[in-house]
Amino acid sequence: MKKGFVILCLLLLLLPLPGMLRAGGAWLRSDRDQAVADAVGFRGAITALHADLLRLVGMSGSDQVALGKKGVLYLRETLAEAAGADALTEADIDAIAQTLKAWDDALRARGAYLIFLCAPNKANIRTDELPFYASHHATESGLEKLQQRLRASGVRYIDAKAILAKADQPVYHRTDTHWNDEGAALVYRALMAALPDAAWQDYSDAAQEEISLLGDLTELIYPENGPREQATQRVIPRTYRVKGTMRTTMDLRIETACDQNDLRVIMLRDSFANALFPYLANNIGSLRMIRAAQWQDAYWQQGTDAVILEIAERNLSSLLGGDP
Numbered sequence: 675m676k677k678g679f680v681i682l683c684l685l686l687l688l689l690p691l692p693g694m695l696r697a698g699g700a701w702l703r704s705d706r707d708q709a710v711a712d713a714v715g716f717r718g719a720i721t722a723l724h725a726d727l728l729r730l731v732g733m734s735g736s737d738q739v740a741l742g743k744k745g746v747l748y749l750r751e752t753l754a755e756a757a758g759a760d761a762l763t764e765a766d767i768d769a770i771a772q773t774l775k776a777w778d779d780a781l782r783a784r785g786a787y788l789i790f791l792c793a794p795n796k797a798n799i800r801t802d803e804l805p806f807y808a809s810h811h812a813t814e815s816g817l818e819k820l821q822q823r824l825r826a827s828g829v830r831y832i833d834a835k836a837i838l839a840k841a842d843q844p845v846y847h848r849t850d851t852h853w854n855d856e857g858a859a860l861v862y863r864a865l866m867a868a869l870p871d872a873a874w875q876d877y878s879d880a881a882q883e884e885i886s887l888l889g890d891l892t893e894l895i896y897p898e899n900g901p902r903e904q905a906t907q908r909v910i911p912r913t914y915r916v917k918g919t920m921r922t923t924m925d926l927r928i929e930t931a932c933d934q935n936d937l938r939v940i941m942l943r944d945s946f947a948n949a950l951f952p953y954l955a956n957n958i959g960s961l962r963m964i965r966a967a968q969w970q971d972a973y974w975q976q977g978t979d980a981v982i983l984e985i986a987e988r989n990l991s992s993l994l995g996g997d998p
Contacts, residue, residue: 736894736895737750738750738751738894739891739894739895740753740805740808741805742800742803742804742805743802743803743804743805743806744803744848745848745849746800746803746848746849747848747849747850747889747891747892747895748796748797748800748804748805748808748891749795749796749797749851749891749988751988752795752796752797752798752987752988753797753804753805753808755795755797755798755815755816755987755988756795756797756798756801756804756808756811757808757809757811758811758813760813760815760816761816761991762816762819762820762990762991764819766816766991766994767816767819767820767823768823769994769995770820770990770993770994771820771823771824771827771829773993773994774788774790774824774829774983774993775824775827775828775829777983778827778828778829778830781978781980781981784978785977785978786978786979786980786981787830787980787981788829788830788980788981788982788983789830789831789832789865789868789869789980789981789982789983790824790829790830790831790832790983791831791832791834791861791865791982791983791984791985792817792820792821792831792832792834792835792984792985792986792987792990793834793852793853793861793944793946793984793985793986793987794817794834794835794838794987795986795987795988796846796851796852798815798835798987799835799838799839799845799846800844800846815835816990817835817987817990818835820990821833830868832861832864832865832868833864834861834864835987837860837861837864838853838857838860838861841856841857841860843856844856845857845860847887847889847903847905848889848903849889849891849892849901849903850887850889850890850891850892850903851889851890851891851986852890852945852946852948852949853946853949854905854907854949855905855906855907855908855949857949858949858950858953859877859878859908859953861950862877862950862953862954863876865950865954865982866957868980869937869939869958869979869980870937870979870980872934872935872936872937872959873934873935874934874935874957875934875956875957877908877910877953880908880909880910881908881909882906882907882908882909883906883907883909884904884905884906885904885905885906885907886902886903886904886905887902887903887905888900888902888903889903910952910953910956912952912955912956913932913933913934913956914930914931914932914955914956914961915930915931915932916928916929916930917929917930917931923947923948923951924945924948926964926965927962927963927964927965928951928961928962928963928964929960929961929962929963930955930958930960930961930963931959931960931961932955932956932957932958932959932961933959934956934957934958934959935957935958935959936959936960937958937959937960937979937980938958938959938960938977938978938979939954939958939960939961939962939978939979939980939981939982940962940964940978940980940981940982941954941961941962941963941964941981941982941984942964942965942981942982942983942984943963943964943965943982943984944965944984944985944986944989945986946984946986947963947984950984951963
């Protein structure tokens with residue numbers, strides 16, 4: 675019995691050998707650590723097994739991910755804020771409000787205005803499935819305080835947190851940090867209502883289809899072949915035209931046009947805007963979606979009705995210290 679166990683251990687130790695031999699000269703290069711990782715046989719299977727075993731005892735398998743109830747995943751860094759420990763001080767909130775007010779004033783001087791859209795942390799929306807050690811406390815958050823200041827100063831904003839919290843079905847994915855199609859549709863309608871009056875489609879009666887996605891939180895746990903999440907999304911026929919080249923919705927700059935109306939909108943965005951893109955592109959006559967670092971004053975030469983600043987709640991502190 676003991677001899678058989680020893681033989682089994684030796685065989686397990688030898689499993690990576692073929693891959694190591696295939697790596698060849700990579701061992702001598704600066705990327706040898708990656709070469710070792712790629713060469714070791716069954717790396718993905720072993721990592722997946724490790725994550726599955728940790729889940730049995732209530733752990734996610736990643737220090738960036740928290741495992742909630744019913745298998746719902748959360749970004750760990752957002753749990754403290756959900757429990758009432760706000761990272762923003764009153765001075766921080768005042769500074770951000772003043773920055774947004776100054777930018778809105780500058781836009782109005784050019785015939786446009788600002789619409790501030792903060793995508794709430796998932797932990798502040800899917801509160802019923804939070805881990806037992808991170809129960810939600812219904813205290814006034816930094817985002818809510820910021821919105822109060824914006825309201826007092828006349829800066830337009832979308833209260834996405836209030837909109838999504840009232841939904842009668844899940845509005846965030848189970849295994850991803852972002853809102854799902856239902857959440858995106860609700861936010862889209864609020865955005866269109868905040869823009870100058872123009873024709874746009876509601877999509878409330880649109881057909882839906884099943885999709886399969888690999889959540890970004892799942893990817894943090896399973897580097898290879900993680901379990902996919904099943905979800906639904908509206909079927910939205912494309913009516914917009916892309917100006918130039920577009921590879922994915924994560925491109926640094928995307929410009930589209932459609933015949934729905936004559937609205938001209940610039941959207942400074944992050945990854946939460948990906949799910950909004952097909953809705954907005956189909957219903958804004960001229961849409962420019964860009965990362966903040968890609969801002970160019972030349973955009974104003976074409977004229978603009980509004981600028982949407984979309985940012986994730988966990989990144990609000992990035993607005994401190996200057997122009998968005």
